[in-house]
Amino acid sequence: MITLIAAVAENNALGKDNQLLWHLPDDFKRFKTLTSGHYIIMGRKTFESFPKPLPNRTHVIISRQKDFQPEGCIVVDSLEKAIDICPKEEDIFVIGGGQIYKQSIAIADKVDITRVHHSFDADTYFPEIDLNQWQLVFEEFHPKDERHEFDFTFQTFIRK
Template sequence: MSPRLVGVAAVARNGVIGADGDIPWRIPADWRRFKALTTGHTLVMGRKTFDSIGRPLPGRTTVVVTRDRRWRGDGVLVAPTIDEALDLARQREPEVVWVAGGGEVYAATWDRLDGLELTEVELEPEGAVRLPAVDPQVWRESARESVGATGDVPAYAFVSYVRRA
């Protein structure tokens, strides 16, 4: 059986996930959750997302999608297309392949995802990189844990979605 394909992202109310090569908020609990979900599994991400992180993440196999056939990254697998990236990931991952961005990668895989693990952030920042809309006709919310704002950290919720049959 094929591994599940699950998107993981932090997204603002207005759909923004990135601005100027960065995430427009800092939520330490989101990074801890990302680590807990993805450690021991395979990540698929675009080159810009990989560049923003700056290194392979420990304890995970990372497949980077890039149209630049000359690009190489230390400690990662490289694929020129989404299909090839997913094939590489599935060859190495028996359980869950995590789609970790950015915007182009989410858009290209959205109709193939089995689930979503989102951090829904109660902000509306400026930003050009967006997550596709979570259509309630397609996605069913299966879990939600809301957290209020504290200090510089905005209110947010950890939300799990499954694709409707």
């Protein structure tokens, strides 16, 4: 199963200048829980936004740079090759960025998003979720608190 996983603002903003626009510890915790032990597919810029590779995950990075080869990671030059390299019987998570989400939403089986209830100025956006193609099967609201600056909702969509 191919799952897109992202934190997305009300206006579909994902980030700006290769940085997230918010800090939501419960979103990070959910991301870690869902993706640990799995293959994660991402673009080079998304990988470069991490201080180091994420533990307990196999990183598959899409890059056209021939000399880009971070230690312990798999680098390919297309989404198709990234998917082909992952085990067929396991869940695969696409974790960004915007261009990779745009390419992969047409072939994804599931979308797990954290909807941040705020709009942001951004340079990277998540594709629109077409409710004619996707069904909301889970929703859990979290109000802002001392650790979370914004209200947010965990949402899971499956392809109809």
